[in-house]
Amino acid sequence: MVARATIKYCESIGDEVVAVTRQEMDISMRWAIREVFEREKFDAVINCAAYTDVDGAETNEKECFEANASGVENLALFAKKYNCGFVTISTDFVFDGIYKGFYTQRDTPKPLGFYGNCKLQGEFLARNAYARSIIVRSGWIYGAGGTNFLSVMDNLLADGKKIKAIYDSFGTPTFGNDLAKRLRELAELDLPAIYHVTNSGEGTSYAGFAGKVCELRGYDLNLLERASAESLKRPAPRPQSSKMACLFSERFGLEPLPHWEDALKEFLNADQADQADCRR
Numbered sequence: 001m002v003a004r005a006t007i008k009y010c011e012s013i014g015d016e017v018v019a020v021t022r023q024e025m026d027i028s029m030r031w032a033i034r035e036v037f038e039r040e041k042f043d044a045v046i047n048c049a050a051y052t053d054v055d056g057a058e059t060n061e062k063e064c065f066e067a068n069a070s071g072v073e074n075l076a077l078f079a080k081k082y083n084c085g086f087v088t089i090s091t092d093f094v095f096d097g098i099y100k101g102f103y104t105q106r107d108t109p110k111p112l113g114f115y116g117n118c119k120l121q122g123e124f125l126a127r128n129a130y131a132r133s134i135i136v137r138s139g140w141i142y143g144a145g146g147t148n149f150l151s152v153m154d155n156l157l158a159d160g161k162k163i164k165a166i167y168d169s170f171g172t173p174t175f176g177n178d179l180a181k182r183l184r185e186l187a188e189l190d191l192p193a194i195y196h197v198t199n200s201g202e203g204t205s206y207a208g209f210a211g212k213v214c215e216l217r218g219y220d221l222n223l224l225e226r227a228s229a230e231s232l233k234r235p236a237p238r239p240q241s242s243k244m245a246c247l248f249s250e251r252f253g254l255e256p257l258p259h260w261e262d263a264l265k266e267f268l269n270a271d272q273a274d275q276a277d278c279r280r
């Protein structure tokens with residue numbers, strides 16, 4: 001999802017993009033990475049690959065670790081060898097979610113589940129392998145071609161399906177297109193650090209996000225069934241509140257990303273064209 005948006009944005013500003021799928025370059029295999037780096041020359045590498053099944057990670061530990069931790073290190077090592085910029089994406093799930101305010105880079109990560117744990121290890125490994133690494137923690141990402149709840153909610157509601165919306169988990173939603181632009185800006189800025197990248201505003205709950213989709217689309221609010229996170233009995237623990245804010249972006253001259261409600265409007269308006277693009 002984020003890779004597609006990033007490719008689209010970078011191409012739109014005239015970058016020459018080499019986009020590789022897992023089939024072409026599994027990041028858990030150094031030989032596969034080597035082949036690509038020997039074939040192409042990069043100014044910067046933006047890593048959007050990850051094992052993203054948060055519940056599945058609790059049992060598929062090896063696959064998760066290889067994509068989210070050692071795979072990130074592999075890429076960082078090659079970026080170092082070929083002296084190109086390196087940006088990799090991490091997650092709000094590195095935090096335990098007990099704090100009700102906005103997590104910044106001053107807060108100590110304490111992941112609850114295996115997915116967050118591996119993502120945090122990926123951060124460490126990347127920074128140890130290559131001091132030029134830029135880590136971008138983001139959260140609640142949605143966008144065209146996405147299969148997660150936030151991305152597909154509009155389609156489900158449009159079909160008149162009832163959805164369960166959690167009212168007691170909070171985060172800062174992030175539109176993939178806005179994240180993509182920021183990833184590219186950070187690659188250009190080339191200032192190694194951990195960045196927190198989300199749409200602006202106070203954040204919301206899943207139910208709040210779903211309510212906004214209903215309001216903007218004119219769907220019947222009765223399609224939303226409010227549920228507690230606990231009631232879903234999901235295998236992986238998740239932070240109850242993982243809202244994030246960045247200490248650096250604005251100080252480094254980057255504009256705040258649009259308010260999440262404006263970003264959501266843009267997603268819903270652009271959705272049809274983008275979904276068609278994703279099917280191509």
Ligand SMILES: NC(=O)c1ccc[n+]([C@@H]2O[C@H](COP(=O)([O-])OP(=O)(O)OC[C@H]3O[C@@H](n4cnc5c(N)ncnc54)[C@H](OP(=O)(O)O)[C@@H]3O)[C@@H](O)[C@H]2O)c1
Nearest residue numbers: 001002022026027028049050052067089091138139140141
């Ligand atoms: N979605 C969110 O809400 C969210 C929140 C916070 C952070 N993030 C982070 O944002 C980034 C992008 O996420 P996304 O939502 O765009 O994920 P996505 O749609 O699930 O895409 C991840 C891609 O990585 C590929 N992949 C998995 N293992 C790989 C490997 N070993 N080598 C190469 N490619 C591999 C997957 O290929 P297959 O499809 O073949 O498996 C998939 O194409 C990830 O770092 C994720 O952890 C996401």
